[in-house]
Amino acid sequence: MSEFEEALVEASRTLQDNQPFQVVTHGDVDGVAAGALAVSAFDCRVIIQKRLALQNLDSSQFTLFLDMGSSQSREIEERLSQYLIIDHHPSPDYGPRTVNPWKYGIDGTRELCAASTFYLVIKRLGDEFKRLSYLGLVGALGDRQSVEPRNAELWKDAVEAGVLHGTVLFNAYELSEFVQVVNACCRNSKKELGMDVCLLRNYQQGKRELETYNRVFERDLQHLTDKWEMIIRENEGRISLYIYDDAITRKYAGELATRLARSYERPVIILAHDGEGIKISGRATSALVRKGVHLGNAFQGFGGGHDVAAGAFLEDEDMIETFIQVTDQRLHRMIAPVRVELDIPVKDASQVMKALAVDNKGYDTVDIVAKGDHILVTAWGQPGTVKNTIDDILACVISALSMMEGE
Numbered sequence: 001m002s003e004f005e006e007a008l009v010e011a012s013r014t015l016q017d018n019q020p021f022q023v024v025t026h027g028d029v030d031g032v033a034a035g036a037l038a039v040s041a042f043d044c045r046v047i048i049q050k051r052l053a054l055q056n057l058d059s060s061q062f063t064l065f066l067d068m069g070s071s072q073s074r075e076i077e078e079r080l081s082q083y084l085i086i087d088h089h090p091s092p093d094y095g096p097r098t099v100n101p102w103k104y105g106i107d108g109t110r111e112l113c114a115a116s117t118f119y120l121v122i123k124r125l126g127d128e129f130k131r132l133s134y135l136g137l138v139g140a141l142g143d144r145q146s147v148e149p150r151n152a153e154l155w156k157d158a159v160e161a162g163v164l165h166g167t168v169l170f171n172a173y174e175l176s177e178f179v180q181v182v183n184a185c186c187r188n189s190k191k192e193l194g195m196d197v198c199l200l201r202n203y204q205q206g207k208r209e210l211e212t213y214n215r216v217f218e219r220d221l222q223h224l225t226d227k228w229e230m231i232i233r234e235n236e237g238r239i240s241l242y243i244y245d246d247a248i249t250r251k252y253a254g255e256l257a258t259r260l261a262r263s264y265e266r267p268v269i270i271l272a273h274d275g276e277g278i279k280i281s282g283r284a285t286s287a288l289v290r291k292g293v294h295l296g297n298a299f300q301g302f303g304g305g306h307d308v309a310a311g312a313f314l315e316d317e318d319m320i321e322t323f324i325q326v327t328d329q330r331l332h333r334m335i336a337p338v339r340v341e342l343d344i345p346v347k348d349a350s351q352v353m354k355a356l357a358v359d360n361k362g363y364d365t366v367d368i369v370a371k372g373d374h375i376l377v378t379a380w381g382q383p384g385t386v387k388n389t390i391d392d393i394l395a396c397v398i399s400a401l402s403m404m405e406g407e
């Protein structure tokens with residue numbers, strides 16, 4: 001049994017043994033879908049929080065944290081004696097009572113979300129729970145994950161359980177529209193309705209939220225597009241575009257940033273007032289991530305999250321200038337060109353070079369020469385690309401050497 005598998009089994013036992021318990025989950029599609037999984041499988045009460053607020057919780061109860069908690073595991077450990085965290089946000093360290101794909105070497109940003117990980121826990125309780133697999137898929141699609149490779153298990157279970165036919169969920173509607181409806185409910189602060197939709201109730205009411213969402217989203221997007229030249233000017237010399245505009249709908253900031261980052265191929269970071277302070281949503285694209293961008297790391301100290309999507313919070317407007325300076329400097333360092341030189345001692349360097357010459361024609365930012373019993377490599381460019389280049393070259397050298405040994 002793999003360590004991840006062991007963690008899933010152990011978590012399923014812990015939850016079964018600690019009923020009834022309270023659940024704290026995040027107010028987005030993934031969090032709400034995970035909350036719906038909790039009430040479908042266990043005797044529990046679900047609390048939806050937009051930011052983890054431990055002081056509002058009854059610390060005497062067993063608490064399950066969903067889609068949050070990884071980066072606060074120390075704080076949680078100090079305040080609560082009985083708890084479990086099921087999350088997929090990357091963090092510098094994970095507590096012992098955390099089930100997080102990243103902890104087991106699985107890409108939690110792209111391969112498993114909180115709801116799909118939680119479904120895998122629930123599935124360990126018995127095959128009768130397979131019909132809940134659709135909720136894991138809803139969470140995954142809500143977090144923009146793909147079905148392949150790991151969420152495919154959920155897809156298979158949903159088909160087997162007869163809840164998914166092609167892309168049609170429960171013989172009634174499209175899975176992708178279902179996800180959009182839940183998302184619209186969450187964004188429009190109708191989280192209970194979002195949960196209801198997940199539990200297959202009130203779909204028509206949810207659809208009206210989607211209509212509102214689409215209308216307001218397009219209006220906000222148009223508003224930002226109209227002042228785009230000004231936004232570009234204000235951000236001259238910066239890696240990312242920072243947009244501070246109270247005319248847009250704060251809850252749509254993340255999705256607006258996603259759309260703009262994709263259209264303009266730059267990280268987009270939207271700042272907006274929310275009663276308690278300044279809420280910040282940052283989005284990048286996978287191409288930017290490949291170049292080295294990691295928004296979660298760039299936001300450290302102010303917030304955190306994934307490489308491609310992260311959030312932060314400032315208590316005071318006075319902090320905005322500092323936030324922008326620090327974040328942009330970090331982003332700059334992440335993608336500023338680097339130069340790496342390697343000296344690999346090998347027997348028969350010229351033979352190895354032949355293999356390398358064949359395999360590495362695609363690179364134009366690398367120099368490889370054989371010198372005596374050494375292969376000298378110089379690679380330059382953006383850190384992400386250089387890392388991939390070096391990894392490829394090392395793999396080629398190793399395979400060339402083992403082939404030559406075999407001959």
Ligand SMILES: [Mn+2]
Nearest residue numbers: 030067114143
């Ligand atoms: Mn999530």
